[in-house]
Amino acid sequence: MYKEHNSLFSEIKQVARYLWKRGWAEKNAGNFSVRLSAKAVASKEQIYPLEQEFSALANQIFLISIKGSRMRNMAKNPKRNTLFIQIGPKGQNFQVIHRNKHAQQAEPTSELSAHLTIHNMLVNSASTARVVMHTHVTELIALTHIPQFCNETALNNLLWSMHPETVMFVPGGVGFVPFELPGSAAIAELTTQKLANHQIAIWEKHGAFSVASSLQDCFDTLDILAKSAKIYFMLRNSLENEDPPGLTSEQLERLRNIVF
Ligand SMILES: [Zn+2]
Structure with missing residues (x-):
């Protein structure tokens, strides 16, 4: 073997x-x-x-x-x-x-239960993803300590607006899972629901789950998202805690229309 x-x-x-x-x-x-x-x-x-x-x-x-x-x-x-x-x-x-x-x-x-629940969903939906990875992405955990980003729409708008790669490679955005105990059936179920239509599920104040066809791809998506979050925190520091405007809606629209 x-x-x-x-x-x-x-x-x-x-x-x-x-x-x-x-x-x-x-x-x-x-x-x-x-x-x-x-x-x-x-x-x-x-x-x-x-x-x-x-x-x-x-x-x-x-x-x-x-x-x-x-x-x-x-x-x-x-x-x-x-x-x-x-x-x-x-x-x-x-x-x-x-x-x-x-x-x-x-x-x-x-986290065996979460992994198997996710794989079961992936097989049922004929997904090409065969890998499930959980890790503590510091930058993304930090974002979910800010109440305004504990909301899927706000979180995705922020991540997309900080870095063009995010719009291009994570066009469906991330799923947000409100705080639950790790290892529980509840968190396994909530995470699976989010991963049915997202590459990534972010656990509030804990970390992220990534699904893809390889470990490298799981890592790459998290890496892009972490970069967006990092840019946000760098800007907040240099702008004395004011929210940075990020990419404009016109710029985001142009990025979304790129055909690969
Ligand atoms: Zn963990």
Whole structure:
């Protein structure tokens, strides 16, 4: 199983390093899952029940980060910090079908429920996105500490108005998820609803979830949004806390009309 996934492990190393270097992955913050194209295998490994049935994920195999893993360690050794899991034939349970010898006691991330709920929706909607990534994007977390941006319309208008790339590469904007406890069924459900029609869901005062066809693409979208937020804070500082006007509606309209 390892050989065919060597390029995926190289990508994980690279993206985990970015997340750590950007300061978006303090302690054990951040997790990800990748839906693989590998076929289901017969396994006698222990079966763990899932809280709900993920029928669209029956017999699917995922590579998923382990509970408590550090991105700084992931960047050095992704094989020790991930597990291959296989969902049961009705989507009701899972087995760990392959683990590194140094990860014998490891369990999947505590956000397993959110990851599977999102993947279930992605499969049902025939999305090309196979990767779900959660990280603590400092710049975006800071924005959601400002009450006026805890509102999807205001948040998107700000992000688009600060940087042309945001309009071009995140034209559908971000979904905003009001504060909920991490690991809860409620946050999994709310996040999935937002990701049904956005590339990104931002959790109030916590971080972001990104979906894409690769880890690199998940990172890139967050990177663009973080840049917009950073420009906003730089301008606020230099304008003595006055709100910067940003791109005009005419400029935004012209950007929206660019055909790639
Ligand atoms: Zn988190």
